[in-house]
Amino acid sequence: MSCFIENDTNIFKSLSHKELHFLIDKKQQIRYNVRETIIKQNTSSTFVICMRDGLAKVYIEGEKGKNLIVKIIGRGDFISGGGLFNGNVQHFTISAITPVTCCLIDAGKLSSLFSENNQFAVELLRNHTKQNNYLLSKMVSLTQKYMPGRVAETLLYLKNDIYKNSKFTLDLSRQELAEMSNMTKESLVRILQQFKESNIIKTHGSGIEILDENTLINISKNG
Amino acid sequence: MSCFIENDTNIFKSLSHKELHFLIDKKQQIRYNVRETIIKQNTSSTFVICMRDGLAKVYIEGEKGKNLIVKIIGRGDFISGGGLFNGNVQHFTISAITPVTCCLIDAGKLSSLFSENNQFAVELLRNHTKQNNYLLSKMVSLTQKYMPGRVAETLLYLKNDIYKNSKFTLDLSRQELAEMSNMTKESLVRILQQFKESNIIKTHGSGIEILDENTLINISKNG
């Protein structure tokens, strides 16, 4: 089934084929181009998203046009826009940073499945608990670390969670990296420069290569 | 039933008396004194908390002994320590700021109820979604507002959500107010001083009175 990725974190793993079919009945797969908005903050919608392919950024549009990128989602990730069972208003914007294919699942169908399969409710709750814990630790990083620590963390996040390679071609601009790390683009550039001068990273065009991961880990911990 | 508070946000509202009894069978009400720890970050436990009386602070213990108070919980609030269906490890510490009475509910019992009453799963999910949205907006405030804005927000939060009165006696120290607002205690004191000088608030002992709420709202929005 389209959105069913075989791994431990997939919330659909407890569903039967029949149940999966019910959830995603009409092969409702949508394609988005780069920069297209998938979910728009403050609008109302009743679907949740399951990413099939590509990468998207999840961000909050703050006051004064200042964005905060909360996370990047990719293949197999499931995300509800903050309105799930709670008024349907989306609390963040999601937009494609590479071409995206995803399934839109009607939120109402989720709860209909609970009576048939209550393990599924547990999976959904686990998903939310994890998201919660992630937000808590992100909040601490953003508030208690100096800029180098935050940039180091962003780079490690991209390596470990998104590109899964210490050498990757970035789908994000410097501005967006800054929005992930809670600083201005100028500050971000300066810190990347420092990392380059210390031979911690290397850049080539829009690519970044992490040369000294241990140092980066140290900076992210103590920064 | 002890923890059942009649209001819209209570997650137990969909449960029958029998179901509630199952959840909280042995009148497992615990009392905590001021400063006592109810849940300790990084320890393992399988219960969730329902507050019956008193106030507690929910906070993350960051590196270098720097705390971030995420929120204050009181009567009727339900909270899981971040380990719910997810390894049981607590991701934050909860400790009493006034004498607290609360129920400890075994997390395993929650999922057993899902098959009987799947509306309950929806309520739990709604609770998590709300918590999520709260964390997102808190994250934006902490990162995108200047100190006066963050202090104003903290004061309004205490007025509206905790004490429900524009005049209240504080159960929190300046240090703790600072930990809610992500700044040092010295900075917090200076800003309170400014607010006093501008006749926005008045303090008497450990009490605070909000004199000019509109200005405070403006500061919290634009600060």
Next chain:
DNA sequence: TTTTTCAATTGATAAATGTCAAAAAAATTA
């Protein structure tokens, strides 16, 4: 009450980070 301890306040200074403007580089369009 006096002493002791801890929290709150104030001031001087340093460090972190942002702002603004300009230059350089890269990407798009004509």
Next chain:
DNA sequence: TAATTTTTTTGACATTTATCAATTGAAAAA
């Protein structure tokens, strides 16, 4: 290709916020 626009980078400077030390005030213990 050349021209244009956008993004990235750099520098000088301003602002915000933290740190450190000293002082005051208030609560708890003797």
